[in-house]
Amino acid sequence: MANLEIKSTAGKKVGTHKLSEAILAAKPDPSVVHRTVVAEEANSRQGTQSARTRSEVRGGGRKPYKQKKTGNARQGTIRAPHFTHGGMAFAVKPRDYDKKVNKKERRAAILGVLNAKIESGDLQVVDQIVFAAPKTKDATAFLAAVGVADARRVLIIIPAIDEKTYRSFRNLPNVVVKTAPSTSAEAKTDVFSARDLAVAHKIVVAQDALKQIEEVWAK
Numbered sequence: 001m002a003n004l005e006i007k008s009t010a011g012k013k014v015g016t017h018k019l020s021e022a023i024l025a026a027k028p029d030p031s032v033v034h035r036t037v038v039a040e041e042a043n044s045r046q047g048t049q050s051a052r053t054r055s056e057v058r059g060g061g062r063k064p065y066k067q068k069k070t071g072n073a074r075q076g077t078i079r080a081p082h083f084t085h086g087g088m089a090f091a092v093k094p095r096d097y098d099k100k101v102n103k104k105e106r107r108a109a110i111l112g113v114l115n116a117k118i119e120s121g122d123l124q125v126v127d128q129i130v131f132a133a134p135k136t137k138d139a140t141a142f143l144a145a146v147g148v149a150d151a152r153r154v155l156i157i158i159p160a161i162d163e164k165t166y167r168s169f170r171n172l173p174n175v176v177v178k179t180a181p182s183t184s185a186e187a188k189t190d191v192f193s194a195r196d197l198a199v200a201h202k203i204v205v206a207q208d209a210l211k212q213i214e215e216v217w218a219k
Contacts, residue, residue: 054087
């Protein structure tokens with residue numbers, strides 16, 4: 001599918017977009033996509049979970065009872081792991097979950113999944129995604145016009161962060177708004193990932209956002 005149909009916000013055809021050869025030639029490699037998605041999910045973990053060991057729990061400074069002739073098992077502290085309010089055995093401590101994926105592999109995963117979504121007809125291009133005011137009603141009407149209102153997960157890709165667009169879709173639980181990659185440093189926030197593409201049932205991308213994807217990743 002060398003040419004993609006471009007729709008207006010009302011759902012009517014207004015033109016076509018010729019895809020770059022890099023996207024057309026990209027084929028999804030399951031192993032590459034899997035490694036990339038696993039790395040993205042691991043890198044999103046904070047790794048701040050922390051539990052106290054017996055040495056860090058307050059109290060238990062003295063022996064609870066004498067060693068012998070009580071009929072009980074010998075104990076040295078009431079803060080041992082088998083006591084209530086005791087420390088945790090093998091307590092979890094903060095750690096770094098980051099996994100590295102090289103740039104070429106990540107790009108191959110993204111372009112491969114993008115090509116698969118295009119081939120399956122799950123990606124649509126619209127001329128622009130702009131709202132005059134942040135209204136959920138307008139966002140719902142837009143999704144219905146482009147035919148993705150009934151999709152379980154919808155990914156909206158816009159050229160750059162737009163507060164009105166984000167707030168319009170914010171109350172829709174099945175919609176995620178992300179931005180396309182950009183060469184400018186201030187516009188690199190909240191860029192969509194391989195996982196965003198893979199889990200989305202329908203993708204709606206603004207024409208300018210698609211051009212940015214081709215400019216940055218499909219060279």
